[in-house]
Amino acid sequence: MKASKIFSKTQKTDPSGEISTNAKLLMKAGFIDKLGAGIYTYLPLSLRVIRKIEKIIRSELNRIDAEELLMPALNPKSNWEKTGRWNVPEMYKIADEEYGLGWTHEEIITPLAKKFLNSEKDFPKSLYQVQTKYRNEPRAKSGILRGREFIMNDMYSFHLTEEDLDTYYEKVKEAYLKIYERCGLKDYTYFTLADGGAFTKGFSHEFQTLTEAGEDVIYICKKCKLALNKEVEHKKCPSCGEEDFEERKAIEVGNIFKLGTKYSEAFDFKINDKNVIMGCYGIGVSRLLGTIVEVFNDEKGIIFPKEVAPYDIYLVDIKGGEKSEQLYKALEYKGYDVIFDDRDKTPGEKFSDADLIGIPIRIIISEKTLKEDSVEVKKRGEEKSVLVKIKEITKYLEKC
């Protein structure tokens, strides 16, 4: 993509009225536009990141035999009355309260699953969607970490025995950890014990990513690194017995929950006269983008991890002429997603935009580097750059 053709533009100053780092950086770098409190347009740059996150999620969930479908946001009132959740404050109601806008989908998936899962051999079954959700959110001050409209991946699993749910639950846990790892968040994300609530014995679990922007507080056992949500009694680590914890701010990037039979009871979903046992699992897709930005940034801008960067390479042309265009085409031909900064701007402005947008690798091609048949390569977040011969550039990039 030529930078001169990209719809959005970077801004020199912070947007007014935004207090969260993710919204400030994403607006300044031209990734999102604010339409209202907690309501954002995903501009082309951020949509590319969202799609990459979605692709990672799909690939990991398909691997554990989950099937993708897409449920409506318009949810009939009657479904929600069955579970007593119609009058929760989160619900946006429309059309004289005929519908609510779904903020989770147990009320829809349970009667749907009941239609098609009719006998023992249909179990276990796991279904997921990547869908836009709506939530009447009074606190919409955290940019895309907490929106009134947001993209969510929610999954629901159906089982005949507790043991079977336990087995699948472990698989989902591993899949989720893999997803955060591929999003670059492995070292910052803790599998966290949380209160299981009224419907489950034992704990539910959250995935919490350490960041000062987090609205949650977690306690990390200093000995075994198990994390506990603040709701949990934590005088002693339930794993190793340690009593010393580190308190950290964190953002919940996912949760997994053994629902038990709460929803199958509400919709009378039984096999052989026994209520079906359910699990539910959720990852906020747009929240993940916001979290990545909160975790990976410096004074110059965003620093995207490799697999979720909107582009792989930011190619800065400084009077490189035809050679620049050739290199741009060669890199794209090799499968790299490249921003080719062909704009009539100073080198300094181009470097500054490259840093702000946060593309992992910056390549400079200029009269000076061409004298040595080379380009200058710098990784985002690192200070030093190296000179690489043009004919060796793809070999070099493979190692990056």
Next chain:
Amino acid sequence: MKASKIFSKTQKTDPSGEISTNAKLLMKAGFIDKLGAGIYTYLPLSLRVIRKIEKIIRSELNRIDAEELLMPALNPKSNWEKTGRWNVPEMYKIADEEYGLGWTHEEIITPLAKKFLNSEKDFPKSLYQVQTKYRNEPRAKSGILRGREFIMNDMYSFHLTEEDLDTYYEKVKEAYLKIYERCGLKDYTYFTLADGGAFTKGFSHEFQTLTEAGEDVIYICKKCKLALNKEVEHKKCPSCGEEDFEERKAIEVGNIFKLGTKYSEAFDFKINDKNVIMGCYGIGVSRLLGTIVEVFNDEKGIIFPKEVAPYDIYLVDIKGGEKSEQLYKALEYKGYDVIFDDRDKTPGEKFSDADLIGIPIRIIISEKTLKEDSVEVKKRGEEKSVLVKIKEITKYLEKC
């Protein structure tokens, strides 16, 4: 995908309460589930078709330099008040009328474009999205042809001169025709003159697909095959002068429209003191799925065109044992999407499901065909089948 693992199941009888062919067939074949009037869940089979249609649309629109973004469905009232469209009956209003749910996006894209398109060199620009839209639809009896919640591709272009808009408009027309062609609808879809309304000189244009389920009537010139919408004066064909027309029922699968300066005026979007000139373009994605089903079906079920079929091959196993499993894996390895019917059902039941679901190619592998080291191949919609040697099957399929 093993048929035994697919979430949905085919039904032996038509669903009750549905009058449209597309909803009947799609529900019977396990593609969609009805949640309410005009509100459907896309089950895994139909989501595959939707994704294929979206992929076709993206590839053709990217080719004409359009950029993808994603706007919110939650639209602030103030945007719609500026254009006088807040109180239209289509609008679902929520949260004490703070927001409406977007059923089109001129009110959002125009002020957004104004933020980033600041000088002559930023033009022309074309932006699109694939997004879920909502419409308060009293007539929701046409299955997914006319829903209260539906998936739409809408695009908006911005120009400095009428001529530039005209040039781009022609490009979009060609891109749209290519999209319908790739969806298998070329022979059924007419580029149709429609009334341009108050905002444009001359005509707007629709893409109308012939089907008895259509709610529109078009008039096709018997001489030059130009089609006119019923709103247009049509005593004489404006292209060739012919006065004889054929009257046909059709469904509008897309439209393209020169908006002129209506929205740029409302949002005071000017360059060099002249209002920006806009075009808008729309394709109903879920409606296209419904249209494909309306056009391509027989008494046995759906007949999907190749490029939008949920799977390429329906492999029926009749006691083929290990050889069946091997063939299934070999076909998937070659890149074909295969439903492998491994279920404990009679051959008749499997054939009947293959026909109902409408996969383009059915392959039968049985004790009998294996005696000749062969499989039986039949194209959906054709009567005769042929015996093909297993070792020649991929070569044979390439020609299909």
